[in-house]
Amino acid sequence: MDGRPRILIVGGGYGGMHTALRLERLLHPGEATVTVADSRSYMTYQPLLAEAAAGNLEPRHVVVPLRGVLRRTQVIKAAVSSIDHGSRVAYLTTGDGAHTPLRYDVLVLAPGSVSRVLPIPGLAETGSGSRPSARPSTCATTCSAGSTQRRRPAQPRLARPS
Numbered sequence: 458m459d460g461r462p463r464i465l466i467v468g469g470g471y472g473g474m475h476t477a478l479r480l481e482r483l484l485h486p487g488e489a490t491v492t493v494a495d496s497r498s499y500m501t502y503q504p505l506l507a508e509a510a511a512g513n514l515e516p517r518h519v520v521v522p523l524r525g526v527l528r529r530t531q532v533i534k535a536a537v538s539s540i541d542h543g544s545r546v547a548y549l550t551t552g553d554g555a556h557t558p559l560r561y562d563v564l565v566l567a568p569g570s571v572s573r574v575l576p577i578p579g580l581a582e583t584g585s586g587s588r589p590s591a592r593p594s595t596c597a598t599t600c601s602a603g604s605t606q607r608r609r610p611a612q613p614r615l616a617r618p619s
Contacts, residue, residue, distance in 0.1 A: 469495030
């Protein structure tokens with residue numbers, strides 16, 4: 458290798474993306490190699506999912522492409538399947554099932570959260586949520602089926618009493 462420190466960020470969600478952005482600002486070009494590994498090449502901005510589902514916002518405004526935002530960070534579209542911290546090696550699994558080792562010097566774990574399913578009978582089987590398991594592309598298909606111009610009808614304004 459070239460001797461530069463290798464920083465691996467596991468997860469490209471809000472925490473991982475902003476960690477990489479901050480490192481890009483703090484580190485001089487070439488000072489370290491920063492890598493983000495996530496199974497998705499985009500970050501979903503969770504607070505706006507409800508707005509996209511309601512049709513108040515276009516679904517494309519809810520996702521942020523990591524490669525477009527992180528100019529000096531290597532983005533690898535792969536899931537981290539295991540980590541050997543003693544050897545400082547993370548094992549990445551790509552979409553085709555290949556396992557690739559990736560050495561690192563500094564490890565940042567930001568894999569995101571998992572929604573907790575409450576112990577309500579039938580909820581896990583029939584309920585739906587708005588966590589990242591519902592991809593924005595699915596939301597785009599479901600929420601704006603057809604036209605992106607559809608909006609909620611304007612409410613009539615009531616005249617104020619004089």
